[in-house]
Amino acid sequence: MDHMDDNPLFGLSMSSAPSSPSSPTSSVTSETPAPTAAAPPVAVLQTVNIKSHVPVVLELANPNYDEWCCFFDAFLGKFNLGSHISSPPTAEQCHDPAWSVVDQCIISWLYNSIGKDVRDIVRTPKATVFRIWQVIHDQFRDNELHRAVHLEAEFRNLVQGDMDIVQYTGRLKQLADDLRDVGQPVGETSQVLNMLRGLSSKYRDAIPAITAKQPPHTFFPARSYLLLEEH
Incomplete structure (x- = not known):
């Protein structure tokens, strides 16, 4: 077990652990505060591959900010580093070399998880x-x-044209998801009606069957019906 004594992933010397559960120093009362999780050592943070934790790239042309933010925020939470984005640093932190190294690690992760168009906007020398x-x-x-x-x-002007049902409905769904991400969600009924509005004329016989259903079709069942018609 000697090789685990100073493992940086544990941040704790195994030899300092209580020798016995029955030891008086190991008893926990209701007044004992919960231990505060510590961030991993800098040597560990410097080896982190951000791509394995944040699998999306933030870009101006691709409205995926909410998705990217969820991944990055959760990633910082896993390493107990959320304070770096939740509040401005104190003067003491800015003059603390260890804190500054951790902050620079996070900046490196940020730059490697955003597109060049976003980097050109946010890149600032000596920024926290x-x-x-x-x-x-x-x-x-x-x-x-x-x-x-x-x-x-x-979204409202898209028509099927030469696209097949998979391509057409896929683009509609992507636009609906993008609208949701910018705070303008589209209801299921509106998605179905908009899908039917832009259909090629060869599917006109399918429209009454879809609109007559009670309760109304949601997007994916309506899409499945159109795929059957296409085949």
């Missing part, structure tokens, strides 16, 4: 994680209404 995080948040939240206008226009 908190500052970069705020710039990213403001950039995507401030542009939400502008992006929603364009997404809504494309």
Whole structure:
């Protein structure tokens, strides 16, 4: 067991653990505060592959901010580093070399999980994680209404044309998901009606069958019906 005594992943010397559960020093009373989880050592953080924790890349052209943010926020929570984005650093932290190294690790993760178009906006010399995080948040939240206008226009005007049912419905669903991500969700009934509106004329006989169903079809059952018609 000697090789585990100073394992940095545990952050605890195994030799310092209580020798017996019955030892008086190991008893826990209701007044004993819960132990605070510590962040892993810097040597461990420097080996983290951000791609394995945040599998999406944040881009201006792809409205995936909410998805990316969920992954990155959860990732920081797993390493107990959420304080770096939740509050501005104190003067003491800014002058603490150990804290600064951790902050730079997070900045490196940020830069490796965002596209070049976003990096060009947020890249600032000597910036802290908190500052970069705020710039990213403001950039995507401030542009939400502008992006929603364009997404809504494309969603409402999309027609099937030469696309097959899989391509057509896939694009509609992607647009609906993008609208949801910018705070403008589209209801199931509206998605179905919009899908039927843009259908090729060769599917006109399928429209009454879908609209007559009670309760109304949701998006994926209506899509399945159209796939059967196509085949």
